[in-house]
Amino acid sequence: NNHKSDSRGALIVLEGLDRCGKTSQSSRLLSFLERLGYLVESWHFPDRNTGVGQMISSYLANEAQLDDHAIHLLFSANRWEKRSLMETRLRSGTTLIVDRYSYSGVAFSSAKGLDIEWCKAPEMGLLAPDLVLYLDIPPEKAAERGGYGGERYEQLEFQRKVAHSYQLLHDVSWKTVDACLPIEDVEKQLGEMALDCVTTCQKGKALSQLWS
Numbered sequence: 001n002n003h004k005s006d007s008r009g010a011l012i013v014l015e016g017l018d019r020c021g022k023t024s025q026s027s028r029l030l031s032f033l034e035r036l037g038y039l040v041e042s043w044h045f046p047d048r049n050t051g052v053g054q055m056i057s058s059y060l061a062n063e064a065q066l067d068d069h070a071i072h073l074l075f076s077a078n079r080w081e082k083r084s085l086m087e088t089r090l091r092s093g094t095t096l097i098v099d100r101y102s103y104s105g106v107a108f109s110s111a112k113g114l115d116i117e118w119c120k121a122p123e124m125g126l127l128a129p130d131l132v133l134y135l136d137i138p139p140e141k142a143a144e145r146g147g148y149g150g151e152r153y154e155q156l157e158f159q160r161k162v163a164h165s166y167q168l169l170h171d172v173s174w175k176t177v178d179a180c181l182p183i184e185d186v187e188k189q190l191g192e193m194a195l196d197c198v199t200t201c202q203k204g205k206a207l208s209q210l211w212s
């Protein structure tokens with residue numbers, strides 16, 4: 001590895017509705033990049049291991065009730081508490097594959113009716129992803145996959161609203177992949193897009209911040 005000083009890992013985010021296949025695709029993407037010899041870690045938000053994460057987890061399990069604004073800020077705080085570690089990892093050359101990020105935060109909260117600009121505000125200053133891979137699936141198809149775990153938000157009607165909110169968030173870093181394709185085809189497409197991004201960041205690309 002001939003590291004230039006501005007060489008770094010890539011921040012790659014996977015987004016999509018519940019049951020779109022994000023979690024299995026992120027582990028496939030992790031092994032793909034590992035096999036090619038890259039330093040790579042798999043992350044997930046919400047990170048339920050922190051104190052804030054435990055509050056989020058009991059909210060999602062319907063064990064705790066919280067005001068919509070308050071839970072929104074907790075999801076955001078859960079990203080802020082990982083921000084410096086995230087930057088350290090990226091600068092040391094590790095690529096991060098992140099299952100859900102600020103886009104989930106904004107899409108799910110604005111689907112409840114909160115103002116979208118209000119939802120984006122606490123995300124400002126978090127690291128901007130180099131690539132957002134959106135696993136596109138019609139809400140009805142996702143619901144058919146079954147296994148909605150019974151957590152809060154896992155209902156067809158609500159997922160339709162989330163899908164609509166996601167559409168408002170597309171920016172230049174987004175690539176949409178048809179999540180209804182066979183799992184190996186999705187894997188292959190994600191792999192190619194991720195590899196391209198990792199190579200660019202390795203050559204040296206400035207880290208930027210949300211939302212720009």
Ligand code: NYM
Pocket residue numbers: 018045046060075076100101102104105106108109152153154
């Ligand atoms: N979720 C996730 C939010 O509402 N806001 C956020 O900022 C994030 C990261 O949490 N239905 C929602 C989306 C999911 C739920 O996520 C739990 P997962 O990926 O099932 O652990």
